[in-house]
């Protein structure tokens with residue numbers, strides 16, 4: 001594997017792109033970045049002479065194509081290195097008509113600017129050392145965030161939370177390498193100089209931190225993609241009613257006849273900033289052969305397997321502890337994460353039935369129709385996927401590229417630890433330490449490859 005360190009090199013062309021979404025809007029912004037950004041904007045703008053103005057100022061005036069006025073605009077200018085990309089930037093805010101914005105874009109191109117590639121502004125910011133790779137990726141995540149939790153996590157990473165954690169890890173490993181060097185210096189005198197317990201402590205703490213980050217990926221995925229929840233249970237258990245109660249709206253079709261939920265319905269629900277995608281499966285009938293199928297769960301098995309979490313709903317008035325145990329062990333055998341929910345506690349005899357079931361293992365009791373315990377159910381859902389509260393300062397891994405690099409780093413650290421156990425000589429530990437540093441460096445972009453950069457920035461929209 002060849003590797004190039006990327007150093008900020010001279011970038012001498014000036015790029016331009018629409019920074020706001022295409023289509024009609026109140027205001028549309030076109031951004032120029034590069035050595036000639038401000039002079040190009042100045043070439044079509046008046047009355048102020050933009051090149052003579054201080055950085056971080058706004059200027060109101062007109063854009064002209066020769067003598068013809070194209071639009072009234074406000075231009076913001078940022079001088080290098082105090083801008084998003086680290087280069088001179090001009091931001092032209094015009095009226096948000098696609099026709100006008102296209103003309104402004106054409107004017108900039110005629111001034112000598114080039115259309116930006118996807119993510120090229122952020123790529124330049126990375127190359128100019130304005131942000132590291134993990135932060136650049138957080139920019140894309142922030143733009144794509146659809147829930148408060150996703151936004152929090154992306155913002156935390158953008159502000160360098162993840163990068164600082166990795167930096168601390170690198171520092172630990174460098175300390176480890178230094179201790180080993182010390183041992184090497186004395187090896188001719190045949191002493192094992194470095195205090196091996198310190199080496200163990202360092203490598204164990206690094207393993208712990210990397211492992212914790214890897215473990216956080218499950219939660220990270222949840223935060224980024226949302227959680228798919230399948231609402232499953234026998235016909236008439238109240239699945240559609242529960243879906244409505246959770247959504248607080250009459251969405252699914254509720255009917256008195258068993259098995260009349262016709263289509264699978266998917267709706268989103270936001271609980272404490274985490275997005276849940278609720279799937280109401282079509283009614284399951286109690287028939288067919290094999291274990292899980294025999295107890296009527298076969299039809300939705302696929303749905304249950306593909307969901308992150310299953311809400312298994314049943315009517316408390318008809319359930320026995322044995323019936324519940326059967327379902328529990330079937331779900332567990334399939335390794336399905338589930339919450340067992342007893343419904344219809346409001347029915348005559350409901351409270352009594354619920355009382356009998358209470359002893360038979362953990363079940364949440366609700367009335368979907370009377371909207372009782374729905375808040376508790378929401379809390380249980382949130383807790384089941386987050387394991388408690390997500391703190392704003394928690395670093396949560398959300399990126400598969402980072403996950404892959406951390407797994408490699410962990411493998412190297414494990415090799416170091418095994419090396420220590422086997423009392424192999426210190427110089428043989430160094431290659432693994434170096435490998436580990438390499439993989440940590442890949443995440444922030446200390447070590448990187450052109451094609452990785454191409455891949456990452458191609459995921460961005462044009463104009464970012």
Ligand code: GDP
Pocket residue numbers: 233234235236237238239240241242253254255256258259260261283343344345346347366367368369370
């Ligand atoms: P599904 O087949 O599992 O989707 O069940 P539905 O949501 O269509 O409900 C079946 C019937 O049970 C309907 O008549 C609902 O009004 C009724 N039902 C659902 N939840 C409750 C509840 O908590 N209490 C009572 N009393 N009836 C309920």
